[in-house]
Amino acid sequence: MSVDTATVAKIASLARIKVTPGDLEAMVPKLNGILAWVEQLGEVDVTGVEPMTAVIPNTLRLREDITNADPLTGGGIRDAVLANAPAAEHGFFGVPKVIE
Amino acid sequence: MTNLTDLTLTGIRDGVAGGDFTATEVAGAFNAAVAEAQEALNAFIVTTPEAALAAAAKVDADRAAGKPLGKLAGVPIGMKDLFATKGVQTTAASKILEGFKPEYESTVSQKLWDAGAGLLGKLNLDQFAMGSSNESSAYGKVTSPWRRPNDTSALAPGGSSGGSSAAVAARIVPAATGTDTGGSIRQPAAFTGISGIKPTYGRCSRWGIVAFASSLDQAGPMAHTVQDCAVMLEAMAGFDAKDATSLDLPVPNWEAALSGDLKGKKVGIPREYRLEGLNAEVAKSWDDGIAWLKDAGAEVVDISLPHSKYALATYYIIAPAEASSNLARYDGVRYGLRDLPDGANLQEMYAATRAAGFGDEVKRRILIGTYVLSAGFYDAYYTQAQKVRTLIARDFEEAFKQVDVILAPTAPTSAFALGEKTNPLDMYLGDVFSVPASLAGLPAMSVPAGLDSQGLPLGLQIIGRPFDEQGVLNAGLAIEQRAGFSAKPTKWW
Numbered sequence: 001m002s003v004d005t006a007t008v009a010k011i012a013s014l015a016r017i018k019v020t021p022g023d024l025e026a027m028v029p030k031l032n033g034i035l036a037w038v039e040q041l042g043e044v045d046v047t048g049v050e051p052m053t054a055v056i057p058n059t060l061r062l063r064e065d066i067t068n069a070d071p072l073t074g075g076g077i078r079d080a081v082l083a084n085a086p087a088a089e090h091g092f093f094g095v096p097k098v099i100e
Numbered sequence: 101m102t103n104l105t106d107l108t109l110t111g112i113r114d115g116v117a118g119g120d121f122t123a124t125e126v127a128g129a130f131n132a133a134v135a136e137a138q139e140a141l142n143a144f145i146v147t148t149p150e151a152a153l154a155a156a157a158k159v160d161a162d163r164a165a166g167k168p169l170g171k172l173a174g175v176p177i178g179m180k181d182l183f184a185t186k187g188v189q190t191t192a193a194s195k196i197l198e199g200f201k202p203e204y205e206s207t208v209s210q211k212l213w214d215a216g217a218g219l220l221g222k223l224n225l226d227q228f229a230m231g232s233s234n235e236s237s238a239y240g241k242v243t244s245p246w247r248r249p250n251d252t253s254a255l256a257p258g259g260s261s262g263g264s265s266a267a268v269a270a271r272i273v274p275a276a277t278g279t280d281t282g283g284s285i286r287q288p289a290a291f292t293g294i295s296g297i298k299p300t301y302g303r304c305s306r307w308g309i310v311a312f313a314s315s316l317d318q319a320g321p322m323a324h325t326v327q328d329c330a331v332m333l334e335a336m337a338g339f340d341a342k343d344a345t346s347l348d349l350p351v352p353n354w355e356a357a358l359s360g361d362l363k364g365k366k367v368g369i370p371r372e373y374r375l376e377g378l379n380a381e382v383a384k385s386w387d388d389g390i391a392w393l394k395d396a397g398a399e400v401v402d403i404s405l406p407h408s409k410y411a412l413a414t415y416y417i418i419a420p421a422e423a424s425s426n427l428a429r430y431d432g433v434r435y436g437l438r439d440l441p442d443g444a445n446l447q448e449m450y451a452a453t454r455a456a457g458f459g460d461e462v463k464r465r466i467l468i469g470t471y472v473l474s475a476g477f478y479d480a481y482y483t484q485a486q487k488v489r490t491l492i493a494r495d496f497e498e499a500f501k502q503v504d505v506i507l508a509p510t511a512p513t514s515a516f517a518l519g520e521k522t523n524p525l526d527m528y529l530g531d532v533f534s535v536p537a538s539l540a541g542l543p544a545m546s547v548p549a550g551l552d553s554q555g556l557p558l559g560l561q562i563i564g565r566p567f568d569e570q571g572v573l574n575a576g577l578a579i580e581q582r583a584g585f586s587a588k589p590t591k592w593w
Contacts, residue, residue: 003471008467011467011470011471012467014547016428016450016451017451019455030523030524031468033502033524033525034468034524037416038413038417039483040410040413041414042206042484042493044410046484046487049491050487050490051489052489052490053394053486055489056302056566058254058302058345058347061341061344070342071339072204073342080204083201084200084435084436085427086437095446095449097130097445100560
C-alpha cells in the first residue's frame with residue numbers, strides 16, 4: 001500500500017500535526033519508502049499465531065487501597081501539577097475558548 | 101597523582117572508599133572536563149556542576165562520619181536527558197519540552213542518587229530517542245570524540261544515547277545512563293568503544309522516563325568496563341510499584357558473581373545474522389569473538405533464528421505505533437511548548453504546537469504510527485507485526501533450549517560520518533542486529549572488540565535468556581579479558 005498527499009494530510013490531521021503543502025510533498029516519498037519496505041511482513045505465515053501482548057510474562061497487580069500511599073503519585077499537589085503549564089490560570093489549565 | 105578522569109567507575113568507588121582521593125576532587129575533575137569538551141562535542145544539553153559537587157560533599161561527609169557508603173558513592177555520572185530530574189530541565193532533546201523542569205524524580209535516577217552518585221548534567225540524545233546518530237536532537241548534534249586518522253570529519257557517536265556514549269568515550273564522565281528501545285544503548289556503545297547493557301524488559305523502572313515505545317523501552321548503564329556496568333545496573337534495577345511492567349524480582353549481586361570462565365556454557369551463533377554482503381571487518385571481529393569465547397571454555401553452537409530478517413520491519417511498525425500514542429500527550433496544555441496562533445481554537449492550537457515542537461523524524465514516526473493504527477490498516481500492519489513479534493520471540497526461546505548466550509555483532513558497520521545518512525530507511529537498517537533482542541525483551545550488551553582498519557571501534561553483542569543478565573555480563577567479561585581493548589580517542593577538543 002502506498003499513501004498520497006491526501007492520505008498523509010488526513011493522517012496528519014488525525015495526529016494533530018499541522019502540515020504545509022510543502023511538508024506534504026516532502027513527506028510522501030519518505031513515508032512510501034518506509035511503507036513499501038514493511039510490506040515484507042505480509043509474506044510471513046502467521047496462521048494460528050497470537051499477537052504479542054507482553055514480552056516478559058507478568059501479572060497485573062492491584063495497589064493497596066490507600067489514598068496517597070505514594071506521595072509521588074498521590075493527590076493534593078495542584079501547584080506542582082500546574083507548575084509547568086504554559087498558561088495556568090486560577091488553579092486550572094488555561095486553553096482557548098472551546099464553547100461557541 | 102592519578103588522572104581522576106581516566107578512572108573507571110569502580111576505580112572511583114574504591115578510591116573514594118579507601119581515602120585515596122575525595123569525592124569532591126573527583127567531581128571537580130569531571131566538572132572541568134565537561135566544561136572543556138562541551139563546545140566541541142555538545143554531549144550535554146544542560147550541565148549541573150553544583151549538583152555533582154553537592155552529592156560529592158555529602159559522600160565525603162558521610163565517609164568522615166564513618167557512615168556506610170552506597171554502591172556508587174563518589175561517582176559522578178551523566179544522565180540521558182530522557183530521565184525526569186527534579187528541578188533540572190528535561191527535554192528528550194525536543195523543542196516541545198524546552199524549559200520543562202519536572203516536579204519529580206524518575207525512579208532510576210533517584211536510585212542512583214540514593215547509591216551515592218552525583219549528576220554532572222543531562223546528556224544529549226536523538227529527539228525522543230528516535231534515531232541512531234544523535235542528529236535528530238533539537239539541541240544540536242553530538243560529535244563523537246573518535247576520528248579517523250588524519251581526517252577531521254565529524255563522526256556519529258551512535259544513537260539514541262549518543263551524548264552518553266560520546267561523554268564516556270571522551271572521559272568527561274566515568275559512566276552514564278542510557279535507554280534502549282531498538283539498540284540505543286548497544287549501538288552507541290559499539291561506535292565509541294565502550295560497554296553498555298540493556299537488561300531484561302522490566303528490570304529497570306520506566307517511571308519518570310520520557311516514553312517512546314513502552315513495550316520496548318529499557319534503561320541501562322553505559323561505562324568503560326563490564327564490571328562498571330554490573331555495579332551501575334545493580335543500582336538502577338529493582339521493583340517499582342509505579343511501573344505496571346516492573347519485574348517483582350530481587351536484584352542479584354551481579355558484580356560479586358562476575359566470572360569470565362565459561363566452562364560448560366554454550367554460545368549460539370545465529371546463522372541468519374551472517375548477512376549477505378556483511379562488512380568483512382565486522383565478520384572478522386565476530387570470528388575473533390567466537391575464538392575468545394572458545395578460549396574461555398565455552399562450546400560454540402550453530403543456531404537458527406529464522407524470523408530475524410523480519411525484525412526490523414516489525415520494529416518499525418510497533419515502535420512508531422506506540423510512539424504515536426505516547427506522544428499524544430504533548431498538546432500545549434499541561435507542560436512544554438504552546439503555539440497559539442491568533443484566533444486559533446483548541447484543535448488548531450494542538451496542531452500548531454505539535455508542528456512547531458516536534459522534529460522531522462519524530463513527526464515521521466508519529467505519522468507512520470497513526471497510519472498503521474488507523475481503521476482499515478490496523479490488522480494488516482499492526483496486528484501482523486505483533487504476530488511476527490511472537491514468532492521472533494519464539495525463535496529465541498527455541499535457541500535458548502540449546503545455548504546459554506548468543507554472540508553477534510552489535511552493528512553492521514563502525515561509526516559513520518554525521519550527515520552521511522540522509523534517507524531514514526538507510527538509518528533504520530543500521531539497527532539490524534540490535535532490534536531482535538529488543539522485540540523479545542531479552543538482556544543484551546555490547547562490549548568493545550577492537551578497531552577496524554579506519555581506527556574506529558567495533559562492538560560485539562551478547563544476548564541472554566530472560567533474567568540472565570549474569571550470563572550476559574560473564575560472556576562480556578570473557579571477551580573483555582581477551583580483546584584487551586585499550587584504545588582511546590586522541591584528544592582534539
